[in-house]
Amino acid sequence: MKTTTVKNLYxxxxxxxxxxxxxxxxxxxQVDLIVTSPPxxxxxxxHYDSVHPDxxxxxxxxxxxxxxxxxxPTGSLVINIKDKVVDGVRHRYVWRTLEALADKGWxxxxxxxxxxxxxxxxxxxxxxxxxxxxCFHLAKSKKPYFNADAVRQPIGDWVDSRLKNLGKNDLSRxxxxxxxxxxxxxxxxxxxxxxxxxxxxxxxxxxKNKGHPAVFPVDLPLFFIKxxxxxxxxxxxxxxxxxxxxxxxLTLGVRSVLIDNNADYVQEAIKRLQGGGAVVYHNGAxx
Numbered sequence: 030m031k032t033t034t035v036k037n038l039y040x041x042x043x044x045x046x047x048x049x050x051x052x053x054x055x056x057x058x059q060v061d062l063i064v065t066s067p068p069x070x071x072x073x074x075x076h077y078d079s080v081h082p083d084x085x086x087x088x089x090x091x092x093x094x095x096x097x098x099x100x101x102p103t104g105s106l107v108i109n110i111k112d113k114v115v116d117g118v119r120h121r122y123v124w125r126t127l128e129a130l131a132d133k134g135w136x137x138x139x140x141x142x143x144x145x146x147x148x149x150x151x152x153x154x155x156x157x158x159x160x161x162x163x164c165f166h167l168a169k170s171k172k173p174y175f176n177a178d179a180v181r182q183p184i185g186d187w188v189d190s191r192l193k194n195l196g197k198n199d200l201s202r203x204x205x206x207x208x209x210x211x212x213x214x215x216x217x218x219x220x221x222x223x224x225x226x227x228x229x230x231x232x233x234x235x236x237k238n239k240g241h242p243a244v245f246p247v248d249l250p251l252f253f254i255k256x257x258x259x260x261x262x263x264x265x266x267x268x269x270x271x272x273x274x275x276x277x278x279l280t281l282g283v284r285s286v287l288i289d290n291n292a293d294y295v296q297e298a299i300k301r302l303q304g305g306g307a308v309v310y311h312n313g314a315x316x
Contacts, residue, residue, distance in 0.1 A: 033295070034310045035275065035302045039282035042275040042302060046295045049267030049288040053095040056286065060099040061174065061262035064250045064274055066109040070122050082113055085122040086129045092267065093133050099265065103174045105257045106135070106167040109143065109245055117155060127165060135167040143249060144231040164230070164249070166257070174262075179255040181223035251277040258283055272298030276305055
């Protein structure tokens with residue numbers, strides 16, 4: 030196991046070349062957030078042995094105990110993953126994996142969708158372009174650390190015109206005309222400047238290869254770090270890849286650890302973080 034430390038003015042990122050099932054033992058009970066995109070089934074040659082979809086759930090469950098033990102009681106696990114098409118149909122290894130995690134005690138807090146604003150073009154005889162991926166929020170308790178205010182968005186210009194002249198039906202909860210039981214109170218928007226975002230994250234696909242076959246955008250882990258990691262907390266990506274999670278954490282001044290069993294990916298992560306203005310240290314001295 031080899032560790033490289035990357036620093037900027039605000040915090041550090043440790044990059045560890047190892048199997049995360051072993052490396053995480055050094056962080057038991059210390060981690061606030063694990064945010065990661067594991068190898069998709071049968072997708073990355075020689076990366077964790079390129080697991081077949083039929084075997085993926087059993088393989089991923091070998092990470093359950095290291096993840097569980099590393100997290101604090103208020104900690105969260107966010108998994109960005111996508112189904113694989115096998116023989117022309119969707120293989121549901123993702124759902125089997127989530128059910129297996131639930132059986133082990135993980136709570137499924139919410140399902141997020143990463144809406145890709147620029148999906149790759151293509152043609153398939155029985156399906157359309159892939160324009161989204163899952164992001165599953167799991168936790169050890171039903172009430173993990175959750176700071177919704179950290180991801181609030183501007184409410185938008187629509188309120189200026191819509192709330193300018195409120196009618197009588199806008200001053201109290203107004204039920205829908207078809208008596209469905211759903212209603213709204215427009216006046217509750219008065220004087221509000223921000224609003225909570227939805228659980229659909231619209232982000233562009235990374236256009237340039239970062240020395241890794243599946244790079245997610247920095248804004249993806251950035252969002253979840255803001256939402257699920259407290260100030261002074263620790264973020265871990267056990268499938269560190271090209272270092273995107275570390276780059277997001279350094280940007281926010283949050284301590285992070287990246288772990289990957291592929292030496293080439295580790296080197297790419299180091300170079301990428303260094304290119305972002307961080308300094309790489311070896312044996313306590315900057316390189």
